[in-house]
Amino acid sequence: MHEMDRRELLKLAGGGAGVVIASSFFADRLLAGSVPASGVEMLQGRFGVGPEVMKKVLTAALSKGGDYADLYFEHKMSNSVSMEDDIIKESTEDVTLGVGIRVLKGTQTGFAYSSDLSPERMQQAALTAAAIASSPAPVSLPAFKEVALPHQLYTLDRPCAETPLGDKIAMVREGYQAAKANDPRITKVQVTLTDELQYVVIANSEGLLVGDTRPQARYVVSATAEANGKRGSGRDNAGGRIGMAYFTRPGLTPKEIGARAAKDALALLEAENPVAGEQPVVLGSKNSGVMVHEAVGHPLEGDSNWRKTSIMWDKLGKMVANPMVTIYDDATIPNYRGTLNVDDEGTPTRNVMLIEKGKLVGYLHDRLSARTLGLPANGHGRRMSFAHIPIPRMGNTMLGPGEATPEDIIKSVKKGFYAHSFQGGQVEDTGKFTFSVNLGYMIEDGKLTKPVKNATLVGTNLQILQEVEMIANDTQIFLGSCGKEGQWAAVTAGTPTFKIRQMTVGGRA
């Protein structure tokens, strides 16, 4: 009841279990050595849904006077394999198949979906969605024009879905051993490798027809350390829209991921509670993307701005941050977790500048928010599945680098707090936010000293953006899953190390 207007970013618990043996229809083709079929071919070949059927369904969708309709076909294979208690615990394979049918009438949306792709069922769902409008009019649709993808930003080479389960198991064991072997105080390790291959086809009443084939994989290790009655948990991960080769790159191997998770867990054994109160806060580069995601990204999503409930709705063109602050959302960075070729409405993705040298210059739009505000859509309409409506979402949200070094920044603080890793954060339309720090450090006389646990940072975005005082040049990326209105989306957020002059740190006095 209380979450309806909150947004949160959770660092995935590695839960979910994810990956599998490739045994699907698509995988059969992959193994036969061909390139993955395009979604459009797949839809026609396997499910018999071609342009004629789509046109009929769209015609039904607009039959009551809607001014726009679209179909979103999704077929997704998700796999996972996980290890815990020294054994390969479980593997999963999940198949998602369905169509979402949406009708717009002004700012109003009618929506229906079906996991049955028979023409009769789709027709029925289309008529349900159509009912948002109530002034029947003759419908004439343009011929479909299948458009080519504006760019190919994923690695479709050696997709994880094609990898035999045995190889994945070996990979999971590697990270598990690395986390365990690190120290006998590590009492618990969990490793999960998840992957998915999602085929999407979008057809709309303006004649657009586009397919996108999206890989996604993630390798997560979490470790718990225990000693002298104290416990701490650390976590690390890597992934994106990548193939298996990704996990052989330096810093991204299962071994290194496992070792880092264990290192954080062990540091927490020594950690103390923070000193509560206002103080300078340095946000480390490893994880602090969560801060721009919450404090800037969410309040700049188009929906809460055309509805005027975001604290940012009337700030376009105004200075909202210290001039050293530049923030953008770029859904076109190759292979990133939050990257898309086209968004879930078929709009090509692009890099969207949000705050340029302190000035608010843009919002993140889906089709509805863009047209309501009279601005172009910019590739940020996303949906969790065929059973969800598109809403404006982030992709990869970045704070641009500054000129300082991380060392300069830490050195500049006499007494303060350093945030190393986060559990996540949450923000309201009002701009009030919270971040939960998993592991932090005290800064004393310009040096990182004692590890700190259980710290919470609170503030209001407009105020904190003014208080950004130094920005370094060591950008790193946080991989997350963002929840909004009950829909989860894969995102990243990146920042260099940066400093907030004064911020409220919660802890135990």
Place this chain on the structure above:
Amino acid sequence: MSKESLQSLAERLVAYGRKGGASQIEVTVEEGRERNAFVFGGEVQNLTEAGARNVNMRVFVDGKAATASSSDLAEATLTRLVDGAIARARLGSADPFSGLPQAQPLGAKAEELAIHDPAIGEVATEKLIERARQLETIGLADTRVKKSLGATVGTREGSRTLVNSQGFSGSFRRSAIFCNVGFQAGEGQNLLQESWGDASRRLADLESPEVVARKAVERTVRLIGARPVPTQKVPMVLEPAMTAWVLGFLARCVGGDAIARRQSVFVDKLGQQVGNELVTIVDDGLLKGGIGTEPFDGEGVPCRTTTVVEKGILKSYLLDTYWGRKLKLPSTGNSNGVNNLFWKAGSSTPAEIVKSVDKGLLLTGVIGLGLMPTTGDMSVGAFGLWIEKGEIVHPVAEVTISGNLGEMLKGVQMVGNDLEMRDSVDGPTVKFAEITVGGKGAA
């Protein structure tokens, strides 16, 4: 698909899996229909109406587990998934604790639990829209409210059919109607927002739009002008919704997975004092008409009433079959988490509780994710009302509260008589001895 055809689909898949080499197999078919009407600015912004189905399968081959699921109910897809799961299971490791529960008699028949009201499926969509409009209109009529965040009214109807190779075969239907509405108030940079809602398994029992909207308004406007307080340790009073929030965290800490993984503050605490005598917490899976009521859980284990904490003594964890076996305990029928978890009411009125506080925080809202089951540590952003000499003096925001669940339960000072079971997790007003409020002032 009819109940019979879902059941026979599940049975066919179980037989197929057994024949294909699964030592055990469980098939769950979920089918449901949802309606959602979201109204903003007096206009329907989003109207969703749809049905979907999903099949979930768990397969075991000599103690090795694999699972699969599909929203594609084509039999070819499903049998392919069963074959794949058996092949995958063979590549896994044997786990002595894995496997399905034996079939057990149910504690109550689905029909006796009052969780399905056909009227919910029959109510016209226009009525849902109308109710959402009312929620917004009533709230906006209050001049202290600045904006609506929108109102939602929706229904859910669906069934679960579960068949396994251990002889269990069951099915039940349930329905719910729910509503919520949110508002914004305040000035300049200090905007505040709150919401309220209700849910019910019976159409007639849903709280009226007047009551829900007024409560949402009251929760919002009382925060106008909220400001931080200096950092300090004070007693804290939780409103019922906030007690429910703490219970939600407690539920994670007493879950079998957290205990067996030793990621809980309550590890090795069974039978021990974890709170004082004012703490009694019960999960009632068979509460008539309860939002969390079900005849059996996700593995076909009967739901039941489990006393988790009795007068401060930790009596039971909440367990499914797997984690129960690991802890050498029987499942409590909680494979889907809590059913209806509540903190037993006490004797004080909420007003008496506030009156008793010389200086402290009445917690009305939290923001953030800072809950650590491993240690019981809690640290989140907070909204509330500041109490001095038994009176509410001003609203509070931009502070944090920090404490430890284990310590807090030992310092419960008063428990209210205002428990209402309207959600699947509920509690009365509760006063805790001490919490750290982090706010203004240097560290």
